[in-house]
Amino acid sequence: HLKGHEDEFDALVFGCGDAVPKFGENAGKPYNQDMLAVIKAFGDKGKTMIGHCAAAMMFDSVGIATGKEVAVHPLAKPAIQHAKASDEKSEIDGNFYTAQTENTIWTMMPEVIATLKK
Numbered sequence: 001h002l003k004g005h006e007d008e009f010d011a012l013v014f015g016c017g018d019a020v021p022k023f024g025e026n027a028g029k030p031y032n033q034d035m036l037a038v039i040k041a042f043g044d045k046g047k048t049m050i051g052h053c054a055a056a057m058m059f060d061s062v063g064i065a066t067g068k069e070v071a072v073h074p075l076a077k078p079a080i081q082h083a084k085a086s087d088e089k090s091e092i093d094g095n096f097y098t099a100q101t102e103n104t105i106w107t108m109m110p111e112v113i114a115t116l117k118k
Contacts, residue, residue: 002038011116012042015102016053016073036062048115052099056083059096069093071100 002009026032036058043049043064051059056070057079065083071091072080089104090097097112099105 003034003041006038006041006045006047009042009047011048011050012039014039014049014051014055014058016051016055040064046095048095048097050097050112052102052105054079056080056085056096056098059083059098065096068096070096071098071104073100 023032039049039058040062043059043062049055049059049064052071053073054076056065056072057076059065059068059070060080060083063082068083069086069091070080070083070093071088072085074087077085088100090099090108092098092108092111097108097115099108
């Protein structure tokens, strides 16, 4: 229920898990279209965008990560169209904080915490 409430939050965290296969099966469903609209609205407002695994793919798919260096799960890397997918454990580029997997989130956590404390 975040749609329309983007101004009430400073950041969006996208935890992937096994979300992408299920998303692919249900991409056209209203709740997934709302999720994409919320991701785009947060990004368009310059909010802090944090995520791992395929989060960068979701950020890229709605057009908010164009030109940004992002870390993404190796299997999702080919899906990146507008951002720059790296092979690093994590990437911080402007307001985007991305990690390849849940096992590499720790490499960016000091910067994420410092940003969220501001």
